[in-house]
Amino acid sequence: MGTSVLISILITFLVVVLVLWLVQRLPIEGGLRQIIQIVVIVIGVIALLRYLAVF
Numbered sequence: 065m066g067t068s069v070l071i072s073i074l075i076t077f078l079v080v081v082l083v084l085w086l087v088q089r090l091p092i093e094g095g096l097r098q099i100i101q102i103v104v105i106v107i108g109v110i111a112l113l114r115y116l117a118v119f
Contacts, residue, residue: 072115080108 083104087097 069115073112076108076111076115080104 084101087100087104090097092100
């Protein structure tokens with residue numbers, strides 16, 4: 065059971081990093097880019113906390 069949680073956490077982390085990298089590649093304004101990055105990070109943290117059974 066612990067291994068599946070670690071794999072889920074790793075996959076979530078990798079997806080968040082990939083999405084942040086893709087956001088950097090988008091041709092959009094800096095302010096909008098920062099807002100999107102913050103939203104992605106918040107969603108990633110919430111997903112990680114869910115895997116750790118905080119929620």
